[in-house]
Every structure is written in structure tokens, then in C-alpha cells.
Amino acid sequence: MGRAAFATCLLSLVTGSVAAADPDANHFDPSTVDYVEDPYAPHNTSGATARVGTIVGYFDGQRQDVLAVGAIAAVGQRFGRLTLEAELAAMSLESTTDQNAQVGDAERVGAVARFDVIRLGPRVVGPNSLLSIYVEGGGARAWNHWFRPSTSSTSAMPDLAQVVPENNTDFEGIVGFGLMLDHRLQEPISFPHRIGWFLGWRMAYAPHGSETAVICRGSSTCQSAPAMPDTTYVDQSMLFQSSLSVTW
Numbered sequence: 001m002g003r004a005a006f007a008t009c010l011l012s013l014v015t016g017s018v019a020a021a022d023p024d025a026n027h028f029d030p031s032t033v034d035y036v037e038d039p040y041a042p043h044n045t046s047g048a049t050a051r052v053g054t055i056v057g058y059f060d061g062q063r064q065d066v067l068a069v070g071a072i073a074a075v076g077q078r079f080g081r082l083t084l085e086a087e088l089a090a091m092s093l094e095s096t097t098d099q100n101a102q103v104g105d106a107e108r109v110g111a112v113a114r115f116d117v118i119r120l121g122p123r124v125v126g127p128n129s130l131l132s133i134y135v136e137g138g139g140a141r142a143w144n145h146w147f148r149p150s151t152s153s154t155s156a157m158p159d160l161a162q163v164v165p166e167n168n169t170d171f172e173g174i175v176g177f178g179l180m181l182d183h184r185l186q187e188p189i190s191f192p193h194r195i196g197w198f199l200g201w202r203m204a205y206a207p208h209g210s211e212t213a214v215i216c217r218g219s220s221t222c223q224s225a226p227a228m229p230d231t232t233y234v235d236q237s238m239l240f241q242s243s244l245s246v247t248w
């Protein structure tokens with residue numbers, strides 16, 4: 001027992017000497033590590049990120065106004081307040097006049113930069129949580145495909161005259177803003193370290209096209225539509241997106 005007590009005292013003296021020699025040994029910046037004991041510690045939001053969600057909105061400036069409904073996915077990197085992403089969106093284009101009629105589909109491939117302008121930390125939002133107000137900007141390659149009656153099996157009025165724009169491809173400029181609620185896993189597993197949810201509003205602008213179109217009646221008779229006067233120089237769309245994201 002005497003030897004055991006002596007060894008315990010010796011170990012205590014050695015560890016105490018190390019701590020005294022290095023006063024910062026037991027102090028660290030919680031924002032630089034994955035494991036955080038204090039749920040109110042500063043947030044470190046850097047890391048790889050991925051997100052998936054839904055997107056819905058209106059396309060204006062085409063021969064017919066349409067409602068776009070689809071999905072969006074993105075991968076990228078977060079550098080604190082700044083996030084850089086590459087994203088892909090696929091949408092179904094629904095007629096705003098012919099109920100439940102799909103008149104086309106669309107795809108977007110682009111790159112977006114997002115910046116958190118305002119952040120509210122855990123002492124305002126709650127333990128391990130962060131609320132951000134962000135702005136974003138970027139560009140995308142856009143494809144719009146329009147169905148003729150013969151390929152649009154969902155048309156509710158197949159015998160009426162239908163204006164069908166020609167398929168078009170263009171580049172879009174993107175601007176937007178929104179809210180993001182980002183939650184830190186206090187004792188994270190290897191994947192992920194953070195889980196987020198955000199709501200965003202996005203506007204896209206593209207050069208106005210020639211609006212070439214055909215008028216189809218039924219599934220077999222189509223003829224060229226008369227030219228439309230150019231009343232605008234820019235086509236625009238407004239889209240609302242809701243996404244879940246992870247950071248690791």
C-alpha cells in the first residue's frame with residue numbers, strides 16, 4: 001500500500017508540473033474542434049457541404065407563363081460565412097391556364113456563391129443553433145423543353161389550339177436571398193457535423209429570345225405561330241426553394 005500511495009503522489013506531482021508549465025494545456029478554442037462541450041460555444045461553419053430540396057416558381061417572358069415545380073441538389077465548400085456550390089435543378093413546367101397540364105420540362109446547371117450577411121448565434125437562437133440571413137449570386141446554363149400535344153399526355157384540352165414554344169437554351173444570371181437555420185451536432189459522428197435547413201427566394205435573368213413557336217391543334221396539325229413584337233429585353237423567373245443541407 002505504501003508503494004501504491006507513493007506512485008499516486010508521484011503521478012499527481014508530474015501532471016501538476018506539466019499543467020503549471022503549460023497554462024494553456026487545458027484551454028482551447030471550441031470553435032476549432034469537432035467536439036464541443038459548451039452548446040453556446042462559437043460556431044465553426046467551414047467544411048464540405050451538400051444539400052437537396054424542392055424548388056417552385058414562375059417563368060415569365062416565354063410565349064406562355066408557366067409554373068415550375070421540381071427538385072434541386074448541390075455540393076460545395078463552406079468557408080465560414082462564404083459558401084461556394086455547384087448545383088443541378090430539374091423542373092416540370094405546368095400550364096397556368098390548362099389545369100394539371102404539363103407543357104414541358106427544364107434543367108439548370110450552375111454555380112452559386114452564398115454569403116451570410118447577418119448571423120444570430122446560440123445565445124439568441126438556442127443551444128448549438130445558428131440563424132443566418134444570406135444573399136447569393138451566380139450563373140447557370142438553362143434548358144427549356146416544350147411538349148407538343150402528341151407528346152403531352154397530360155393535356156386536359158387536346159383538341160384546342162395550343163401554342164408550343166421552340167426548345168431554347170440560354171445562360172442565366174442568378175440573385176437571391178433567404179434564411180438558414182444551421183444546427184451543430186454537439187458530439188458529432190464522422191458524418192455530418194452540421195445539419196441545416198433553409199428557405200430561399202431566387203430571381204434568374206436571361207437575354208430575351210426570339211419567341212419562335214408553333215400552334216398545334218390536336219396531335220397532328222401544327223403550323224408556325226406569328227412573330228411576337230419584342231416588348232422586353234430580359235426573361236425572368238422567380239423561384240422559391242426549401243432545402244436540407246449537411247456539413248462535414
